[in-house]
Amino acid sequence: SGYLGLVAVVLLLSGCFGEQNLTALDPKGPQAQWIFDNMMLSLYIMAFVTLVVFAIFFYILAKFRREDGDNEYPKQVHGSTVLEITWTVIPILLLLVLFVPTIIGTFDFAESQAPDDVEDAVYIDVTGHQYWWQFDYEEGFTAGQEVYIPTGERVYFNLNAQDVIHSFWVPALGGKIDTVPGIDNTLWLEADEPGTYMGKCAELCGPSHALMDFKLIALEREDYDQWVEDMVAKADVEQPEDASVQAGYDVFQESCISCHAVSGPGSASGPTLTNFGDRKTIAGYLENTDEQLEAWIRNPDEFKQGNNMQPFPDMPDEEMDALIAYLRSLEVREEGDPE
Ligand code: CUA
Structure with a gap:
């Protein structure tokens, strides 16, 4: 019955989360597979114990039931060492x-x-913030909200937090681990195949804890190396290369730069936006469309209660449009790049 229950849960959850890979019941890497196998092992053991206990229970119910004319107390026993x-x-x-x-x-x-004997292992520093994720790469650039890794090898994460305790979890790839201010926790993850894997904050950290989502994007090693190269190049750019987004860059310099870096390593108080145009989502969970982006900038608290971003409800439309065009230009990936 335990197994049937699990099957029901798997079917139910795969309906909800299958598309987003937000499940530990459909492992996509060796660590997740190990966790799944052990979960099944414990389930088999529990099912076995349940069966044995119930079998003995019903056997005794049947065998020692009171019969007609059976008015004597049975033999009283006080313990059995065996x-x-x-x-x-x-x-x-x-x-x-x-x-x-x-x-x-x-x-x-x-x-x-x-x-x-492994020469080019990937190490990534993870920092949890209320309510977003920062990923610092050894090559000297920073990504926010979406972490890229190569497939088929262990990627080593060093995890920390800026403000309160969060927990880093990519269910399809492995176990969760707390990110704690002042303490370095470590974890490796490995993805068998390229793909986008949903990540969640798994430690209650404030009103928008449930929205503290991120994505792990696994690429073939050569695509990953290309991405790193592009990010390094992009992180070197201060001024926009494209003159058509100069107006938006000026708005950004005036209103956004005090919290958001677009170049270099490390982060200001908000997510680094070096590759914002590549992001699948805004704020970790909103669709990355122009309309949604404008709504977010005008009133972030409507979408992520308690976040630290300053609202810009009165930004003139032409400034907003220019700013959005500039943010869209912050991308390193191209149409047709592997997902
Ligand atoms: Cu961060 Cu929950």
Whole structure:
């Protein structure tokens, strides 16, 4: 019955989240597979225990039921050493079967360094903020909200938080881990195939905790290397290359630059926007359209309660249009690039 229940849950959740890969029940990487296998193992053990207990229970109900004319008390028993040892030892053995791989896996997943024979391992610093994610790459640039990784290899994350405790979780790829101000936690993830994987903040961190979404985008290694190269180049650009977005750049310099960096590494108080035009979403969960972007800039609190962005309700339309055109120009990916 446990298994049927799980099947029902899988079907239900795959209907809801299948498209976004927001499920631990359809693993897309070795760590997630390991977690799934252990979850199934514990489920089989629980189903087995349930079956045995119920079998004994019904057997005893039937065998020792009161019969007609049976008016004597049955023999009174005060304990059985054999039984007590049995029902102590069996659970200990079952728990050991779960405990040993869990401990081994937990330490393996927290590994912060690639083995010595791996030369070009990817290391990414993750910082949780209310309510967005910052990803700093070793090559000297920063991405907000969407983290890119190569497929088929372990990518090592060093996780921290700016304000309160958050938790970094990409269910299809692996376990979650808290990001804690002042403490470095480590975790590696690996994606088997290219794709976009939904990520969530998994620690209650304020009114917009439930909206603190991010995406992990896995690319083939060569596409990833290209992306890194493009990001490095883009992060070097201060002035817009395209004169048509100069007006929007001026608005940005006046209204946005004190919180949002567009170049260089690190971040101001808001997400770095180096590749904002590539983002699939605004603020982690809103569709990245011009209308939505304008609505967001005019009143961010309507969409993400308690966020720190300043609203610009009265920005003139022509300034808004210019600003949006400038933000759209901040992209490194091209039409037809692998998703
Ligand atoms: Cu950040 Cu919940």
